[in-house]
Amino acid sequence: MIKHFRIKNNFLLSGLFFLVTLFSVGSSLVSCSDSEKIVTQTEEKIVYVDGNWMVVASKEVTVMTGESVTLNVSVGGEEELKPEYTCTSKDANIATVAVSEDNNSIIITGVADGSTAISIECPTNTKPLVATIPVTVKQNAIRILAIGNSFSQDAVEQYLHELAEAEGISTIIGNMFIGGCSLERHVKNARENAPAYAYRKIGTDGKKREKGKMSLEMVLADEDWDYVSLQQASTFSGMYETYEASLPELIEYVKARLPKKTKLMLHQTWAYASTSNHGGFKNYNRDQLTMYHAIVDAVKKAGKAYKIKMIIPTGTAIQNARTSFIGDHMNRDGHHLDVKVGRYTAACTWFERIFKRNVIGNPY
DSSP states (O other): OOEOOOOOOOOOEETTEEOEEETTTTTOOOOOOHHHHHHHHHEEEEETTTTTEEESSOOOEEEEBBBBEEEEEEEESSSOOOOEEEESSSTTTTEEEEEOTTTSSSEEEEEEEEEEEEEEOOOOOOEEEEEEEEEEEOOOOOEEEEEEEEHHHHHHHHHHHHHHHHOOOOOOEEEEEOTTHHHHHHEEEHHHHHOOOEEEEOOOTEEEEEEEOOOOOHHTTSSOOEEEOOOOOOGGGTTTTHHHHHHHHHHHHTTTTSSSEEEEEEEOOOOOTTTTTGGGGGGTTTHHHHHHHHHOOOHHHHHTTTTTOOOOOOHHHHHHHHHHEEEEEEEESSSSSTTTHHHHHHHHHHHHHHHHOOOOOOOO
């Protein structure tokens, strides 16, 4: 029969003293002088079977996505047992679990918002010792940064936060803004560490704040970014040679200043309206479909060449909308997106690509 006990202060069980603590990854074990404080604050759990016992620090665990907690596990009894055990997660899509190298603890890592349980099993001569720890994973804020221009402004500064919030996803969204900024100019700014950007940042509260005279280095260090997008200026967006000339150096610069976990993305921008009088339209014979196919091909080729797997196909979404009842009315001035349907379409595209959720049915 399995019995459960709660630890009170220091105690003696089967002639052995033990201390169990719950701590975050990277922190150190507390000293014995801290034991009473830890014990009174932690719901320790003991499983006791036929003279053997196993104790796990914490009756339940709450962890943020992308973060980990470590639980000490102690096994003992009337006969000396090695602390060997196995652990499994009921749903590894919610949280994963691993045994530490020294076999004295387990590491639980949050993967996605939700609830699951971790089972810890230790064999004995009779029946196995089993402890089950409920785990709740809460979504950490997803941090998204666009290194772009007015086309990234159209895509991320309106609606993306609201779409995510409606699905219970907390976000921090940044946009490094210089009107018409090309990859070549981004590289020049990186080389000179130029404070040339307006940094627009939408916090978890949904409010947009702006700081002027910001450099790439400053903004890359401002948050622990999960996703960072790069894009070409619209005039050159369908000209692959312009990506070849500047994108590799920009990627190298950005990667050197980001955590390894950060995913780089290429933002596939859109073709101009067929009636656009933008000067760059002449690069595509002033033909919308010519420009659209050139953008798709250039971005796809750049992604493959520089190993950026995440492409946000905003240009394709806009072009698809133009073939619907909406028609060629996605722009407010021939090249920037309409602030209602156009920007909303772009935000939906970013939402689906990053969060891998169908935007249809989104409460927003």
